Amino acid sequence: MEATLKEFERLTMNIADFEGEKMKMNKLNKEQKEEIETLRKKLQEASVDNLGNKTPPNSSARSKEQSMRNEFRKMLQEVREDYQKQLKKESDRNDELDQVIKQMKREKDMMAYHTCNIGTQTSIY
DSSP, X not given: OHHHHHHHHXXXXXXXXXXXXXXXXXXXXXXXHHHHHHHHHHHHHHHHHXXXXXXXXXXXXXXXXXXXXXXXHHHHHHHHHXXXXXXXXHHHHHHHHHHHHHHHHHHHHHHHHHHHHHHHOOOOO
């Protein structure tokens, strides 16, 4: 019986360790995704800056080009923000569903445990 208890404790500790490790990896994954998005933004900004690098013949063409570039940047930023909001919303929803699944699994396991214990216990009275 003692060996079984030790094995159970070891397994419980392993599960706790794996859950902690999973949480760390998920956090690292989120941080890296944010870093990737930041780098993508910078790359897009640089590519917009390099659009039409030919020098226009006069200042009115230059200012028109600059205003078009600024409008394009603004549109690009709005699209990017909408996309990020959608990704965040989807990620949050997935996290919520994961929590619900874990809770349901715990409840199922507890029901199985209670059913098992009720059948094996003897009545004192």
